Amino acid sequence: MMNVSGALSVCLLVCAACLGMGWQSVDPQSLDDSLMARSVWAEQLSLSLLPPYSLSPDHQLDPNVCIQLLHEFANNSADLSNCLASMAWPVRVCQHCYKEYAQLQDTWKTIRKPVQNTSTLTCATTLLRSDRVHVIVALYDFFEEVWTDSKCERCVNDTVVLDSTVEFMKLFDELMECFNSTEGPAVPGQHGNLSKVCQICNGSYKSLNDKYTELEHGDGLCIDLEDAMNSTRSLWSGVFNCTLPCTDTVPVIAVSAFILFLPVVFYLSSFLHSEQKKRKLIFPKRLKSNANLAHIQDKTN
Incomplete structure (x- = not known):
């Protein structure tokens, strides 16, 4: 079996011979153009002639x-x-x-x-x-x-798109269809939430927003869903000037009113408590007259 050095020598000789034959037959004006192609071919030939660095012929790559x-x-x-x-x-x-x-x-x-x-x-x-x-x-x-x-692993696996991603994109397509079907000329006096787009598409937008929040809390968002939601919010608030009504308005108002009423309760209770102490310190007039009568009787005795 030919060793590595022998194969390398034969390879170099063959490459030199091939290149030499090419130089003799090539026009000097096109020599530079052909040198690169021939050098690449010579390199590939030399690599193919070199045996793998293994002593066993059964373990050759x-x-x-x-x-x-x-x-x-x-x-x-x-x-x-x-x-x-x-x-x-x-x-x-x-x-x-x-x-x-x-x-x-x-x-x-x-x-x-x-x-x-x-x-x-x-x-x-x-x-x-x-x-x-x-x-x-x-x-x-x-x-x-x-x-x-x-973060594509959150939306797809190796073979299929996840169901959560399919559901989100379905809601997104429905909202885009609602935008396209209801968008029309502006009506005087109807803008913002009073516009046709905001009123008709409010439910679809809320469903999409709720699904996005659910996936966000469950680490189910990839760049596709984030980009879709960002564009949707830009259309909803920036283009159509719509807002999503807050469903927790009543609890927020109740808690705010309770917090604002706390100082009033505090000062009122403090005032009543101080008035009660003052009443305890003042003696009644009847008790004062009885005390004077007893003092006079003591002097006469």
């Missing part, structure tokens, strides 16, 4: 397997990039790009796991750590960062 995985990763990255850019506004990346993300994850796991029925040979060393920049690792980390920052 087929380079075609890693090249195929590299192409799959490139295609998955292109599909996911196209989906993320297309769904950037309005933001729907989690609901429409989860399949592309799952395919990228599957290819990434395949690159890192052993191949060809072995327990040690993987394409990770060749594809992920062979260059100084670590292009594939950096690209994968970018997609992971976008997906994590978007």
Whole structure:
């Protein structure tokens, strides 16, 4: 079996011969254009001729397997990039790009796991750590960062959109349909909550807002739902000038009145308590006259 140094020597000789033959047959004006293509071809040829660094022929890694995985990763990255850019506004990346993300994850796991029925040979060393920049690792980390920052795992899993997300988007679509169907020319004297949009769509907006609050407390919000609710609130309050009536008005008023009445109760009770003390200190006139009569009788005796 040819060792590594021998294979490397043969590889270099073949590459030099091929390049030399190319220089003899190439026009000097197009030499610069063809050098790059031939150098790339020579590099690929040299890598294919080099045997794996293993002493056993049964534990050799087929380079075609890693090249195929590299192409799959490139295609998955292109599909996911196209989906993320297309769904950037309005933001729907989690609901429409989860399949592309799952395919990228599957290819990434395949690159890192052993191949060809072995327990040690993987394409990770060749594809992920062979260059100084670590292009594939950096690209994968970018997609992971976008997906994590978007909190897409709260709205979708690997295969399907969660029911809570579907329910929220259904309420959102119903509200948008209500906005589009009831919006019309402004009526004099009817603006704000008196307008047609605010009166007809009030129930739909309240249902959507309640569902959003429920998902917010249950950590069920992703970037898709947050963007949808932000745009809805902007339309509701900024464009249509509507407000959502507070259902806790009576309890709030009662508590506020009780707090405001507390100082009155305090000062009134203090006043009554002080008047009662004054009455205890003043002697009645009858008791005072009896005391004087007793004093006179003592002097006569």
